[in-house]
Amino acid sequence: MTVTGSAAAVDKTPRTERGRKTLRRVLEAAAQEFGERGFHDAAITGITQRAGVALGTFYTYFESKEEVFRALVRDMSHATRQHVAEAVRGAPDRLTAERLGLEAFIAFVREHRELYRIIEEAQFVAHDAYREHYLTFAEGYRRNLAAARARGEIADGEDEPRAWALIGMSVFLGMRYGLWDEDLSPAQVADIAIDLVSEGLRKRT
């Protein structure tokens, strides 16, 4: 028996080319609106106006304001990981990969200023999506560190806390040097930060 009624999740996937096009425009408009105004100040009418469609059209594709937001978080999470993975591909070793990844991340932030507004606000609007995002990121990171350790590329240590430390570093450097001020280039920031975590603060004689 098929479940019907108010609790059923209606399939809102577009069936025609026109529908897919409209959906794409609504999603892009939503990214803009949420990025500029934040979740709560963002208005559905703001999204539909940007997209050039009527208010009701929004509800042809999404159940609610929160649902678009979640879709956006998933999209951007995926896009970010994709972009970083691309930049890192073919790196000769882990530390080089770290540098390239951080540089690519900061550059990505500059080109997608809505990223923080949306992903960080998910912490309060769609907490599970937020957790999912960082847990996924951390798991990938942890695996990379474990593999590098197994290859003898990096010193022994706990992979998971290290992964979270490195992610936090990236997120804050992205905020400070990607979003807030561009007084250093992504490459400069990456060089300094990776020097910190590869060589360490302790003075050697």
Add this chain to the structure above:
Amino acid sequence: MTVTGSAAAVDKTPRTERGRKTLRRVLEAAAQEFGERGFHDAAITGITQRAGVALGTFYTYFESKEEVFRALVRDMSHATRQHVAEAVRGAPDRLTAERLGLEAFIAFVREHRELYRIIEEAQFVAHDAYREHYLTFAEGYRRNLAAARARGEIADGEDEPRAWALIGMSVFLGMRYGLWDEDLSPAQVADIAIDLVSEGLRKRT
């Protein structure tokens, strides 16, 4: 001439002991309400109910919902810095101070779970207060690193990006091991993270 009228900021500071007591209760109630429900789901009636006062009493002490929130951000920012400074006092060198500070921070997060909800949400609700918080934190950090570098305690490098990297590390470790899961003790997390930044990832033979 004294400015009066709608644009003037009325002084809402309590003059009597009763007033100060009520204000304190409202502030504590606000921290609870915002901490549990977030800025937008929090209701003024929720705050006044927790405080055991009437709705109107709130407006005896605050101009608006946003104003209490800002007051709270300032309070918690100050309390956090205070707590960490306390724990670090008398540390023999910078790396020891880093370890003690991080450990104290994670412990503080566990005891004040409303901290992240409020400070991080300020990013969207009171962006200037959020910037102020981290800029203040970063400036203190930068000075500490510069001083340690001058004393020859740590290796040469750029203080400011290093400060932001270390702050980001702390914030994410606090979230993961303070808020989300307590599978490692604050001391364990601090040891691992400080080992990472003091010794570095590069393998030494």
Add this chain to the structure above:
DNA sequence: ATGAAACATGAGTCAATGTTCAACTTAGTG
């Protein structure tokens, strides 16, 4: 061509809640 499904429209509904205010009580001073 034609009928049905998909898509688009936007005025109207409805609940939530931040803020105001006029009346009332309490505290402190001369």
Add this chain to the structure above:
DNA sequence: CACTAAGTTGAACATTGACTCATGTTTCAT
């Protein structure tokens, strides 16, 4: 005691914006 300032109260107001729905239009398989 009398007077004033400070503090308290909660019903009423006003706005806002997410979501519904009845109607109209477009697409497309047969």
